[in-house]
Amino acid sequence: MQYSKSTDYALHALIHLASAERRQNVGIKPLSETLGVSESYLSKIMSKLRQDGIVRAVPGVNGGYELARPADQITFLEVVQVIEGRQHLFECSNMESNQHRLLAEEESDDRYQADHDSERCVCLVKQVMDGAERQLNQYLQEHTIQSVVDAAVAAGKFPANKK
Known part of the structure; x- marks a missing residue:
């Protein structure tokens, strides 16, 4: 069994959003550059996550994406099911x-x-x-997404003052 690259990118994107500074959304362009994936491909993934209420799109010039719920309420299973199907x-x-x-x-x-x-x-x-x-x-x-962020903070990969 192998999950698709879309699941990989979705999980990494959510971890990136969860580790962003408080109240800061992340635009599709910087997010796609961070993940090393095209904006159009990532937009399709983010659209699925938005439709299921995992992320929220923030409109405007400084718009982007943010988590729609706290990271400790977003499970890996939920993300896999959104991307791969149920x-x-x-x-x-x-x-x-x-x-x-x-x-x-x-x-x-x-x-x-x-x-x-x-x-x-x-x-x-x-x-x-x-x-x-x-x-x-x-x-x-x-x-959860938060459990990975917490592990990254504990390992010194992310600063502790994030969301």
Whole structure:
């Protein structure tokens, strides 16, 4: 599994915004120069983040972007889901094969059976993959933009007098 470069740029842009001086927004041009990405590509990423309420666009000559919420309320999971989408990472594509039937177990769910009048099979491979995805999502949910800024301050990478 690999996240897109858009997720990389989104996370780095948010960390940059979180570390900017208090009440200072950052223009797209300096932000794109800092990240080493084109303004047009970064604008598309920032637009997604704006639509989901993670950043706010500040209009005007000295406009730019700022965080729409405190950095400790923006999780890595939220950013990944905005950029990558909210679909599951694994879908069992071999539902009709003999191998799938061998690796499936019947699940008794009275509500499901009432609707479909048959037993539902759950793929054991999918169960493992879904478990891994839950753990990854939990880990990403526990880490915020602020936690990275705090780690950078502790390591002496950012001055401590930032947002």
